[in-house]
Amino acid sequence: MTERRYDIDWLRVIAIGLLLVYHVAIAFQPWGVFIGFIQNNDTVESIWTPMSMLNVWRIPLLFYVSGMGVYFAMKRRNWKELIMERSKRILLPFLFGMTVIVPVHVLMWQGYYHQPLSYEFSPGHLWFLGNIFIYVLVLLPIFLLLRKVENDSVSRVLDKIFKTPVGVVILIIPFVAEAMIVKPENFEMYAFSTHGFWLGLCAFFLGFICMMSQTFWPMIAKWRWLWLGVAITFYLIRWMIFNLQTPDYAMAIESSFWIFAVFGFGNRHLNKPSKSLVYLSESAYPIYIIHMLFIYLGSLFFFSLNISGAWTLTFLTLFTFLGCFISYEFLIRRVAFLRPLFGLKQVGK
Template identity: 55%
Template sequence: MITERRNDIDWLRVIAIGLLLIYHVAIIFQPWAMFVGFIRSDELMEGLWKPMTMLNVWRIPFLFYVSGMGVYFAIRKRNWVQLLTERSKRILIPFVFGIVAIAPLHFAVFQEYYNLPLGYYAHPAHLWFLGNIFAYVLILLPLFYYLKKIEGGRFMKGLSTFMSNPLGPLSVSVFFILETVIVRPQVFEMYAQTWHGFFLGFLAFFFGFLFVYAGKTFWQTVLKWRWLYLGMAVTLYGIRLVVFELKSPGYFMAFESHCWILSVFGFGYKYLNKPSNILSYLSQAAYPVYIIHMFVLYSGAVIILPLGIPVMLKYISITVFTTIGSCLIYEFIIRRIGFLRPLFGLKWTFNKFQDAKNAVETVGSIRKK
């Protein structure tokens, strides 16, 4: 069983959430932004969508892959009760809290910006991702613990051998292609709260677990063939851009998505598998920042969009505002006030004196600013 800390997986999770912030800001400058519930800029940058759509075909499936890998590491030292308890604290509680207390905040900003009647609107919004993950844990838990029980047996050895060939990891894309053929999503990139998003996420979560379960063979393969996977991904994106004008069939995008993901795993394994104090901090910050970022993004849009500055500068400004604002809320509020920590997936702090001290420091910091 793998025992070493996989820093590359932690880094990739952090980077993926960072890319998510950049992507969400880009939506503001697209003509269909209001269709998906975003504030829309009067000045558009439709050309910005070409690089964003390259990112969009793999960013969400990738996060599900990484989440499945995380479950593999989590079950090494936990029985099923401990795992469910841990995942409930880390995922279910923030998901429920986010629905009732966080998502309504950015809906309120949206209503105020467009002079709509203010109303409370509990909704999963961008947190649908957390709800899916918890559902996958519940569904796949018996299978995962069975695989743990037979680890080292014929199945694991056969899987490891299969993953030693570059076609092994690549062949998994067949399942994602079948998903698009069976579910037939109208828009491949429409993951949120759709059956397409649920089944695609389920497959990515499951195979993420299996990739790590296969042992070092998988990682050695994606490391060795990372340039092949990247070349295939770039070629497929080029075809989608030039031939299909970004409107390629779902099965085509599913294959492209998988090539991107395998190349990212390969490059991440080569360059990012190193410990870092910055990584330790960012790993803890990732989920709280993800949970709060939409409220900060909408607030930034309200402040920055009316300014008389070039549209590209508006995009950059909102991106910086969202990133810094989300990190400041995490550092000075979520992280430092004990009773808030479990609501954002962080460990509870039992030191009441320290909690009070942190709260005072937070108020002091705000007053100084």
Template identity: 35%
Template sequence: MRRHDLDWLRVSVFGLLIFYHVGMFFVPWEYHIKNNVEYSWLRYPMLFLNQWRLPILFVISGMGTSYALNKRTGLQFSLERIKRLFLPLVVGMLLIVPPQVYIERIAYGQFMGTYFEFWPSKAFTGVYPEGNLSWHHLWFLPYLLLFSLALLPVFLYLRKHPGNRFISRIKKIVSNKYGLFWFLIPLFLYESLLEPFFNVTHALIGDWFAIANYATLFFYGFLLISVKEQFWKTVTQHRRFYLRCGLIGFTLFLSLILIFEDSIWIHFTEASLKVFNLWSWILALFGYAANYLNKQSKILTYSNEAVYPFYILHQTITIVAGYFIMNLSWGLLPKFFILSIATFGGSFIIYEFFIRRWKWIRPLFGLKLKKVTYPPSKQSRGSEAKVDPSF
């Protein structure tokens, strides 16, 4: 049974990802190229988004995996995951990411020459950052593929035994508004005990904190769908409570990192506030989306298919456009506006005219061979999915 609120959340969070990557051009955090003026205050709204934007995407992907497995065998699911995740990753590393690396190299005087002097002869020599081969923002795809295949035996068991003791226990836990905070325990342990020793690299190899953290969130998504309507009932009824928890959690977290020096006790307190904050926002967003957004529309129909190609394309367009304005004397707002319009507009043009309409190009960007058809918008909210929402 399709939940349109998950589609709305997925589309909205990936839309925020585009604004987030535009913002990375202006904040004093490491990024591929930087504006000639950096704005320290912009870190705080960026930090707010950064707390929950990736976690909720992995939870939504885990939920989508449950829907995908309802229509496929384990083998069919595995082959479909490879086709939808690995193929676009390879295409992205060959065609989409190299312009980003090229722009970075010429921006900082590390390469002199045209793009076709860089690609393909230099584009795949060595591994980034020392070399040029990278998956950059497409790191989400290999992680999602790893989690999908590694957790598949567990998912198949849970699907085959929907009334097992574990699921029954989880259903009882999520029926209470406080019970959902039990899910914080593994996240707190990762944040407090793993994160200090394993920096997030998105390189997959050795990225133990990110793997443990995101795999658990992915598993949570599958688990919460497995308890069926009980989860949605709880988050819908108590969405205001979770929103208040999120507001309090982020306020305390921000105050802590601004006021206190780092120490072992501050570290554990920060870890607890961080996971409390991100989980509260995830629950609040699910609650409000379930209450207000579980409905189909023409905008959602189009956006739900477009979001994957937009994700693949967007950062390259942002970096290319950013290169041409990075040293101009314009202020933050004009540059942010230009970069946002260029990214959304460029992604739309490439998707609409060079991907969506071409049968054999579509699979290279994770789409089905034929254009997707949807049920009429007035069809019931529980109508069966025509698009696999597991990305």
């Protein structure tokens, strides 16, 4: 029987919740329109300071967690079953989203800015799903080999590496190397970039690796305050000295320590069952798929009102969360043919 890791489920839910808040915040930045968001005239640029703290670790965290999910899935399925399951859960919603969901909010953007209306088959914010599916296919042979020898040698080596906090250096090196080799124009721009692809691949692979060690989680939880302190220090240096743009290798290091801190505090405080978690864990994926629709729909309405940017931000955030949860509760989870299109299992399966 595979042990259920409630903390990892919680981290996935929290990361997707932060993603919604982050995307709403972009609509209030003076550059939002240039990356396809409907932009409010009364910007709230001050919120970008805390948002920039989240931006270096929220997407890598999701890639880490996705790799961990594959580890657990492989305990219950052979490789054929895994590919079939991931095709249903990731590829099908990805294709559906590119065909139906993303084109709708693109049309809303075109209409708001009086552009010619046109249908665009595009991944949009669902690029993450496309990357994940590629990672599964590319890394599956390696994962199968690691699982085959896991109990013989790999786990023992990893247990020695992660027995002390120095072991986290092994997890940091690939991200520093990626940043120095790829030299991204903007570290925080993950979507549709070579940087985002390779960073995601590293995090996905290392998420799987972390689950093979018995010493990783006790160590990461024990030293959680150290990880948090280092992460905050790197962030304050980035904010106060470098105007939020430290060298890429420093951002890679900062990102890793934020993730270690989140893992540590999550493992210590969130690894327990909850009725709320059962609901939120199932709803998070469909909400991730549809949330941009409600951000754009809310933008069309609230941005036309003569109210301050701060109040508009508040109303749009509430509207997005309420719209997503109402759509999930009364439509997506209750209509049988919609469930697989949003990555949900059919009832009774």
